[in-house]
Amino acid sequence: MTIYPNRLIKESPGDRVFNVATHLYLWIIFVLVAYPLIYVVSASFSAPSAVISGKVWLWPVEPTLNGYEAVFKNKQLVSGFANSIFYMVAGTLINLVMTVMAAFPLSRKELSGRNLFMAIFVFTMLFSGGLIPNFLLVRDLGMLDTRWAMLLPVALSVWNVIITRTYFQATIPDELYEAASMDGCNDFRFLLRMALPLSAPILAVIALYYGVGHWNSYFNALIYLKSPDLQPLQIILRNILVLNQLDPTMMQDFEALQRKQGLVDIVKYAVIVVASVPVLLIYPFVQKYFVRGIMIGAIKG
Amino acid sequence: MKADIFVQTELGRGSRTGVNRTFRKMLSHWQLYLILLPPLLYVIIFHYIPMYGIQLAFKQFQATSGITGSPWVGMKHFEQFFSSPSSWRIIRNTIGISLYSIAAGFAFPIMLAIALNEVRARFFKKTVQMITYAPYFISTVVLVGMLMQVLDPRAGIINQVITLFGGDPVNLMGKAEYFKSIYVWTTIWQGTGYSAVIYLAALSGVSKDLQEACVIDGASKLRRIWHVDLPSIRPTIVILLVLSFGSVMNVGFEMIFLMQNSLNLATSEIISTYVYKVGLINANFSFSTAIGLFNSVINLFLLVSANYLARKFTDNSLW
Structure with missing residues (x-):
């Protein structure tokens, strides 16, 4: 903020109170968000007994890698990880190609009936067939329990088309097309040689959106996939984190139960960390683009 | 708008009706329509065909007769x-x-x-x-x-x-x-x-x-x-x-x-x-x-x- 140039105007006592309140508010939010994240990471590195008896508050207690060892020995988790990477990479590539193919023509004034086409796309955001008709379609197309079911039904997000189209309209002036067209450049060449090279920032943004979406989604896998070896990581996580919840209470021997339950607990924390790290690692690198992408999306278009 | 005028004067010369002009404009940009085709097919198949399936809400679904063949049951x-x-x-x-x-x-x-x-x-x-x-x-x-x-x-x-x-x-x-x-x-x-x-x-x-x-x-x-x-x-x-x-x-x-x-x-x-x-x-x-x-x-x-x-x-x- 450059509102107080050279601080010629002094802050009033009221403003100083305001500043303190602002910082206090930010610190509270910061701690509230950061603490659970730190706690999960610390617990994943701590001894099970310490986690259960409540000795872990901030930093790991009696550090151990047992949890992570158990995670990487688990065949299901490793295969889920590999599947998720495949769905994320292949899915995002399809998404990028399809989004550009929709956004580029829709951004061009030369496309007659542009508003009609746009309406056809936008209407799908307002109204949908619903769960069962979608399921029947995927079934009738013979895609149930195939990798295609994870890629094709989500080949395009209309929201990202709108963002990309807004970006094209804002950054590629009509004059550029006119000049290129004078030089004998057709629409294909214009897209490949001019529009695409100019749109690297927006492609990075929507690739991030799509990529995170693929990595984190579980519902399509839940309804479309049966085979264990096709399941993405999130389904395996669901089995471990959410569904196992009530199991151990059925056991008889209390001490064995406690030991086993302890390991189960830190394995859960370790799984949470392993599943979230890939996405959180990319994020600081694309943060700049990401914020820009939200801004473009926020522009009414 | 500039581009519109440009295209229209270039190609619209000789044609008198607006419909004809639009058609010529579309023809000269056929590549745009070709590019738009795959995404358009996608929304039609994966978004509009399921909307056709909504009629199931008023039917009694029978696996053997499919969506269209199942009998109507009203509300x-x-x-x-x-x-x-x-x-x-x-x-x-x-x-x-x-x-x-x-x-x-x-x-x-x-x-x-x-x-x-x-x-x-x-x-x-x-x-x-x-x-x-x-x-x-x-x-x-x-x-x-x-x-x-x-x-x-x-x-x-x-x-x-x-x-x-x-x-x-x-x-x-x-x-x-x-x-x-x-x-x-x-x-x-x-x-x-x-x-x-x-x-x-x-x-x-x-x-x-x-x-x-x-x-x-x-x-x-x-x-x-x-x-x-x-x-x-x-x-x-x-x-x-x-x-x-x-x-x-x-x-x-x-x-x-x-x-x-x-x-x-x-x-x-x-x-x-x-x-x-x-x-x-x-x-x-x-x-x-x-x-x-x-x-x-x-x-x-x-x-x-x-x-x-x-x-x-x-x-x-x-x-």
């Missing part, structure tokens, strides 16, 4: 749905959770954005911003997993605090009366930082001249925020509010479904989880489609109404 499924008392509980849960979310979560991102906007220490600002919207990248499954660990009656940190102060451990996930609050505050925890970025973007567009004029006139920071910043970002606030009212009926299926257990079902069953269970677990396709259709129609109605009210009272709207 039977809707009558069945509305005559059951549990349906009203499900509708009430859905709307209750949504309104609670909007009411509780609406102000935090705006306050966070304004606070961040006032901070001059860049490093502190960047750090807070980055940490607060990191949770947005955590998947729903992991989020619910974390929640269950934290609320666990035995090893969870909340219950450790309760026992530390001499209380008895509570199975928070198993208490129907806590479900709404647990869900709403978890989504606020996850989403506040992300929504704040949108408001921050809007705040960066606030006129510096106005702000300086305000400062020179001796306005305090609070007054400046109230009279300059907030009115400037009002369009963004209104649009996000319209959008949240437009998804009242589509409240977080993925997360609520994962949080459900037999103990909290009285307050946690919402329309979309019910549609899933009736349709895909019990294979009652027609009944499920009917409830889904009811949900979509109400949702569309809410979005259109919210947009209408926003346009009428604030001059800002989605369309």
